[in-house]
Amino acid sequence: xxxxxxxxxxxxxxxxxxxxxxxxxxxxxxxxxxxxxxxxxxxxxxxxxxxxxxxxxxxxxxxxxxxxxxxxxxxxxxxxxxxxxxxxxxxxxxxxxxxxxxxxxxxxxxxxxxxxxxxxxxxxxxxxxxxxxxxxxxxxxxxxxxxxxxxxxxxxxxxxxxxxxxxxxxxxxxxxxxxxxxxxxxxxxxxxxxxxxxxxxxxxxxxxxxxxxxxxxxxxxxxxxxxxxxxxxxxxxxxxxxxxxxxxxxxxxxxxxxxxxxxxxxxxxxxxxxxxxxxxxxxxxxxxxxxxxxxxxxxxxxxxxxxxxxxxxxxxxxxxxxxxxxxxxxxxxxxxxxxxxxxxxxxxxxxxxxxxxxxxxxxxxxxxxxxxxxxxxxxxxxxxxxxxxxxxxxxxxxxxxxxxxxxxxxxxxxxxxxxxxxxxxxxxxxxxxxxxxxxxxxxxxxxxxxxxxxxxxxxxxxxxxxxxxxxxxxxxxxxxxxxxxxxxxxxxxxxxxxxxxxxxxxxxxxxxxxxxxxxxxxxxxxxxxxxxxxxxxxxxxxxxxxxxxxxxxxxxxxxxxxxxxxxxxxxxxxxxxxxxxxxxxxxxxxxxxxxxxxxxxxxxxxxxxxxxxxxxxxxxxxxxxxxxxxxxxxxxxxxxxxxxxxxxxxxxxxxxxxxxxxxxxxxxxxxxxxxxxxxxxxxxxxxxxxxxxxxxxxxxxxxxxxxxxxxxxxxxxxxxxxx
Numbered sequence: 001x002x003x004x005x006x007x008x009x010x011x012x013x014x015x016x017x018x019x020x021x022x023x024x025x026x027x028x029x030x031x032x033x034x035x036x037x038x039x040x041x042x043x044x045x046x047x048x049x050x051x052x053x054x055x056x057x058x059x060x061x062x063x064x065x066x067x068x069x070x071x072x073x074x075x076x077x078x079x080x081x082x083x084x085x086x087x088x089x090x091x092x093x094x095x096x097x098x099x100x101x102x103x104x105x106x107x108x109x110x111x112x113x114x115x116x117x118x119x120x121x122x123x124x125x126x127x128x129x130x131x132x133x134x135x136x137x138x139x140x141x142x143x144x145x146x147x148x149x150x151x152x153x154x155x156x157x158x159x160x161x162x163x164x165x166x167x168x169x170x171x172x173x174x175x176x177x178x179x180x181x182x183x184x185x186x187x188x189x190x191x192x193x194x195x196x197x198x199x200x201x202x203x204x205x206x207x208x209x210x211x212x213x214x215x216x217x218x219x220x221x222x223x224x225x226x227x228x229x230x231x232x233x234x235x236x237x238x239x240x241x242x243x244x245x246x247x248x249x250x251x252x253x254x255x256x257x258x259x260x261x262x263x264x265x266x267x268x269x270x271x272x273x274x275x276x277x278x279x280x281x282x283x284x285x286x287x288x289x290x291x292x293x294x295x296x297x298x299x300x301x302x303x304x305x306x307x308x309x310x311x312x313x314x315x316x317x318x319x320x321x322x323x324x325x326x327x328x329x330x331x332x333x334x335x336x337x338x339x340x341x342x343x344x345x346x347x348x349x350x351x352x353x354x355x356x357x358x359x360x361x362x363x364x365x366x367x368x369x370x371x372x373x374x375x376x377x378x379x380x381x382x383x384x385x386x387x388x389x390x391x392x393x394x395x396x397x398x399x400x401x402x403x404x405x406x407x408x409x410x411x412x413x414x415x416x417x418x419x420x421x422x423x424x425x426x427x428x429x430x431x432x433x434x435x436x437x438x439x440x441x442x443x444x445x446x447x448x449x450x451x452x453x454x455x456x457x458x459x460x461x462x463x464x465x466x467x468x469x470x471x472x473x474x475x476x477x478x479x480x481x482x483x484x485x486x487x488x489x490x491x492x493x494x495x496x497x498x499x500x501x502x503x504x505x506x507x508x509x510x511x512x513x514x515x516x517x518x519x520x521x522x523x524x525x526x527x528x529x530x531x532x533x534x535x536x537x538x539x540x541x542x543x544x545x546x547x548x549x550x551x552x553x554x555x556x557x558x559x560x561x562x563x564x565x566x567x568x569x570x571x572x573x574x575x576x577x578x579x580x581x582x583x584x585x586x587x588x589x590x591x592x593x594x595x596x597x598x599x600x601x602x603x604x605x606x607x608x609x610x611x612x613x614x615x616x617x618x619x620x621x622x623x624x625x626x627x628x629x630x631x632x633x634x635x636x637x638x639x640x641x642x643x644x645x646x647x648x649x650x651x652x653x654x655x656x657x658x659x660x661x662x663x664x665x666x667x668x669x670x671x672x673x674x675x676x677x678x679x680x681x682x683x684x685x686x687x688x689x690x691x692x693x694x695x696x697x698x699x700x701x702x703x704x705x706x707x708x709x710x711x712x713x714x715x716x717x718x719x720x721x722x723x
Contacts, residue, residue, distance in 0.1 A: 026117045030058075030077045030161045037079055037191070041123070041157060047188050050237065052087035054189040055079040055157070061179070062197040063257050068169045070259060072176065077161035080187065082154060087187075091158050094120065094147040116164045120147065123157040170259070175271055178256040178402045180394075182238060182246045183212050189235040194253070196228040203258045203273045205281040205401050212251035215280065226278060241625065245393035245633040256402045270296065271403045284400045286455045289388055289442055292403065297386060299450040301372035302361060303379060305332055309519070321380055322412050322420075323429050327581060329373065330423040331515040333363040338425070338508045339524035339541065348540045355527035366408055369422040373410060374450045383413040386444040386452070389460060391435035392633060392693075397442060397457075407436055411443065419460075425511055426502045428583045434496045434636035437693060438462040465637035465669075465689045467584065468495035472640075474614050477647040478600070482607055482720070485595045489560075490576075492586040496636050498579050502587055505556050509545045511578055560591060563616040566598030605722045607652075611660070612716030615642045615686055620711050621704050632695040632703065639689040646682040648720075654682055655719040664709040667691065668699050671706040673713055686713065 031038065037056040047053050062073040082088050120132040130151060138145040152158065183192060196215065198204055206215050208230065218227040230253065238250055246252065258271050272288045274281035309328050315321055337360075340352035353360050363369050370386065377384050387409040390397055394405045409432050412418040421432045443458040475488040493501055516523050525541070528534040557571045571593040579587030601608045648654055660675035673686040688710050695703060 022115070023117055026161075026163045027119055029163075030075075030119065031121070031159070040079065040190075041081070043081055043083075043190065044234075048083070050188055051082075051084050052090070052187045053081045053083065054185065054187050055081055056191045057185075057189055057193070059192075059194045060197075061195070061255075061257075063176070063202045063259070064197075064199055065201060065259070069167050070170060071165060071167040073163070073165045075161060075163040077159075079157060079159045081157050082152065084154060088152045088154055088156075092149050092152050094118075094149070094160075095144050116162065118160070118162050120149070120158070120160040122149070122151060123159060124153075125155045175256060175258040175404075178254060178404055180247060180252070180254040180402075182250045182252040183232055184235045184238040184250060186237055186240065188237045190233065192230075192232040192235060194230040196230075196255070198226050198257065198277070200224045200277050201259055201261050203260065203271075203277055203281075204255060205272060205274070206253070206255035207282045207399070207401050208251075208253050209247070209395060209399060210249060210251045212253055215253075217280075228280070239630065241628060241630055242619075243632045243634050244630045247393055248395050248633065249631065254401050256404070272401070281401070286442065289400075290444065290452055290455050293386060293388065293408070293444060294452045296367060297370050297374065297408075297452075299371055299374040299378050301368075301375045303372070303376045305359075305361075306376060307379070318380070318382055319414055319416075319418070322377075322382065322414065322418050325376060326373070326420055326423070326429055328519060329363070329376075330425070330427065331519055331521065333361050333372070334423060335425050335508075335512050335515050336521055336523075337362060338512050342508065342544055343524070343537065343540065346540070346544060348537065352524065355524070363423075366422040370408060370410060373420065374446075377410075377412065378448070378450050381448065383448075384446060384450070385411040385413060386446065387411050387419070387441050387458070387460070388444060389436045389439055389441040391433060392439055393435060397440050407433060409436075425508070426499055426506075426580055428580070428585075431496075431583050432460075434463065434468075434693070436460055437636060462693065463495055463583075463636060465639040465691050468497050468636055468638040469493070470497050470638070470640045471586075472642050474642070474644045475647075476614070476644065478649050482600060482602075482649060483596065485599050487591075487593055487595065489591040489593075490588070491591070492577075492588045493579065494584050494586050495638075497638060498587040501589070502579065504559055505552060505573070505575060505589055506578060507545070507548045507552055509548065510575060511580060514578060514580070556589075556591075557593075560593075564613055565617070566595050566610075566613060568593040568595060570594045603719075607720040609646075609718050609720060610716075611644065611646060611682075611684065611718050612714045614644050615640075615688075615710070615714060618710040618714050619707050621707055626701075626704055628700045629697055631697050632700060634690060634693050636693050637690055639687065642684075642686040644682075644684040644686075646684070646718075648677070648680050648682060650680075651723050652720040653723055655721055657682065657718060660684060660713070660716050660718075662709050662713060664706040666702045666705065668695050668702045669706050671709040671713070682718065 040055050043053045043055065056077070056079040058075075058077040060073070060075045062071075064071050064073075080087075080091070082091060118134045120134060122130040122132070124130070132147065132149060134147060138147050140146075149158075183189070196204075196206070206228070208214050213230055213232050215228045215230050218229055220227050232251075235251075238246065240246060247254075256271065258273055260273075270292070272281065272284045272292060306325050306328055309332075310316075310321060310325060313324075315324050337353065337356070340349070340355070343349045343352045353362075363372055374384065388397075389407045389409065390400055390405045391407065400406070407421075410420040412420065419430050419432055421427065437460055439460055441458050441460055443456050444452045445454040445456065447453050471492045473490045477486050478484065479486070515521070525534060525538055528537055553571075553573065556573055557568065560571075561568050571591070573589060573591045576588040576590055577586060579585050599610050599613065654677065657675040657677070660673055662671060662673045664671050669688070669690045671686070671688045673684065675682065675684045677683070688706070
C-alpha cells in the first residue's frame with residue numbers, strides 16, 4: 001500500500017501526540033461548527049469516472065514569535081471521496097514516519113520541541129461517521145507507525161488532518177526550508193485554500209507560477225500580524241508522468257520564510273530578503289543578485305601550496321594553470337583528508353586532522369571553493385565570471401525567488417571557457433549539474449580584484465548525447481552441457497553517466513591512493529611518528545579497506561543484477577580506470593559472472609537463448625502513457641552502445657538473427673541493432689540515443705517508436721539448432 005501521510009520531525013527533544021484540550025481545539029478547528037465543508041459530499045458530473053475526488057484541501061502555515069521563542073505551525077486537511085477499489089486500497093493504510101534523524105523543514109542550528117495531532121474519520125454514504133482512534137490503532141512496524149483502516153468502501157469519504165507545532169529559541173538569523181508545490185495532485189481538487197500567517201521579524205518570499213492564483217492579503221486589524229490566502233477551485237488532476245518537471249509547467253507556488261530580529265541579522269541572511277517584513281517579495285531582481293553575492297563571495301585563502309605545485313611541474317600556460325590547479329586543489333584540500341576522516345568516523349582516532357598541522361586547509365562547501373579559487377585566479381591575473389544559475393526543474397532564472405535554488409559556478413574566461421564548480425572526489429573540469437545545461441543564467445562580471453562590477457544574461461552550454469555515453473561489451477560462452485553461461489562484461493562510461501557508477505563502485509582507498517601517487521603527497525600514515533600508533537593505525541586502515549571493498553563488491557553486484565532478469569553467480573569485478581581526470585575520460589569497469597538459469601531453455605534437441613536480455617531492462621510504454629500531453633524533460637542527452645559476442649557451441653547453428661536487426665531513428669533519438677555471424681561467433685551491435693534533454697509533447701510519439709524498438713529487442717531470442 002502507498003504511504004498517504006508521512007511526517008518527519010528533526011532535532012526533537014520532545015515530540016508527542018498532543019492531548020486533551022489542545023487536541024479538542026485542533027479537532028474543532030478542522031471539523032467544528034465553522035467547518036464549511038462538513039456536509040460537502042457531492043462531486044461534479046465531469047469527474048464521476050475518476051478514481052477519487054478531493055472535495056476540500058486546506059493547507060496552513062503560521063510563523064510566530066513569543067519573546068525569544070519561535071513557533072512554526074503547519075497543517076493540512078483533506079476531504080476525499082473514494083470512487084473505485086483502487087482509491088480504497090490507496091487510503092486503507094496511513095503511515096506516520098518516526099525517523100527523527102534528518103533535517104526536514106528548517107535549517108540553522110537550534111533545538112526544538114513540538115507536538116503533532118492526527119485526525120482521521122470516515123463518512124459513509126448514509127451519513128454515518130466513524131472516527132479513527134489514531135493512538136490506539138497505530139501499529140509500529142519498520143520504525144514507522146501505521147494505521148490500517150479496514151472499513152473503507154467505494155463511495156466513502158475519508159476526511160483527515162495533520163497539525164504540527166514546533167517551537168525553539170534563537171537569537172540568530174535563520175531560514176525555514178523552502179516550500180515549492182504544485183496546486184494539483186493525482187486526483188482532481190474541487191476546493192483548495194492555503195492560508196499563511198506571519199508577524200514582525202519574519203521575511204517572506206512568495207510567488208505563484210504558471211497561472212496559479214495570487215496570494216491575497218487579509219486584513220487582521222493588527223499592525224504586526226499579517227495573514228494571506230490563496231484560493232483555487234476546479235483543479236484538474238495531474239498525471240506526473242516519467243520525465244516531467246511539474247514546477248516548470250503546472251500551476252504552483254513557492255515560498256520561503258526567514259527570521260531576523262534586527263538589521264545586522266538581516267544582512268547576514270543568505271537570502272533574497274524583501275526590504276521590509278510587511279512586504280511579500282515576489283521577484284528577485286538583478287540588483288538583488290549583485291547585492292547578495294557581492295557580500296558572499298570575496299577572494300581569499302592561502303594558495304602557496306598550489307603555486308608551489310605549479311612551479312615544481314613547470315606549469316605556465318593559462319589553461320594548464322586553471323585545469324591542473326583545480327585537480328591539485330581537489331586532492332590537496334579534500335581527498336587527502338579522507339583517510340583521516342574514516343579513522344575519525346570509525347572512532348579510531350578522536351581528531352586525526354591534528355597530524356596535518358598547519359598544512360590543514362579543508363574546502364568542503366561552495367562559498368569556500370569559489371573564494372579560494374578566485375584568489376588563485378586573481379594571483380595569476382586570469383579573468384573569470386561568477387555564474388548564478390537554477391536547475392531546470394525550478395523554472396527559468398527570470399522566476400528566481402529562493403536562494404537555496406541557486407547553483408553558483410565559476411567561468412574562467414579563456415579562449416575556450418572553462419567552467420568549475422565546488423569539487424567533490426569525482427568532480428571534473430567543465431562538469432556541472434546536467435540540470436543546469438542549456439539554461440539562461442546570470443553572469444556576474446568581475447574586475448581584476450574579483451569584485452562584481454556588472455550582471456548580464458547568458459546561457460550555459462549543453463553536453464551532447466555523444467558526450468554522455470555508455471559503451472558495454474559482452475563476451476558470452478556456454479559450457480559443454482549448454483547449461484551455464486559465462487559472461488565477461490566491460491563497461492566504459494563518459495560524461496554525466498560516470499558519476500553514479502563512480503560513487504557506487506570506487507572505494508575511497510582507490511581514488512585517494514591514485515591521487516597520492518599522482519601528486520606525490522604524504523598519506524595519513526606518513527604523518528604518524530610514534531611506531532606503536534603507526535602499527536595500530538595501519539592495521540585499522542587495512543581492516544577498514546577490506547570491509548569497504550567487500551561492501552562495495554556486494555553493492556556493485558546487486559546493481560548489475562538489477563539491470564537483468566536473470567540471477568548471477570560467481571561474481572567478480574575490477575576497476576580499470578577511475579575516470580576522475582576529465583569529463584570525457586572514461587570510467588572503465590570489468591565484470592565476470594555466470595548464469596545458470598533464465599537465459600537458456602531446452603527445446604527438444606535444440607536450445608532457445610534469450611540474447612536480447614543483455615542490453616538490460618528497457619522502458620515499456622503502456623497505452624495510457626502513449627497519450628501524453630506533458631512536455632518531456634530529461635536530465636541530459638545520452639547514448640548507449642552494446643556489443644555482444646556470443647560463441648556458437650560446437651555442433652550447433654543459429655537461426656532467428658534476422659529478427660534482431662532494427663533501425664528506428666528520428667530527431668528525438670534512435671535504437672538500432674545489427675546481427676551477423678563471424679566465424680564461430682554471433683556479433684550483435686546495438687545503439688540507443690536520446691538526442692536532447694527536452695522534447696515538446698508533440699515529439700512524444702517519435703520517442704515512443706525508438707523506446708518500443710529497444711523494449712522489443714529485449715524480448716529477442718535465437719535458436720541453437722543441432723546440426
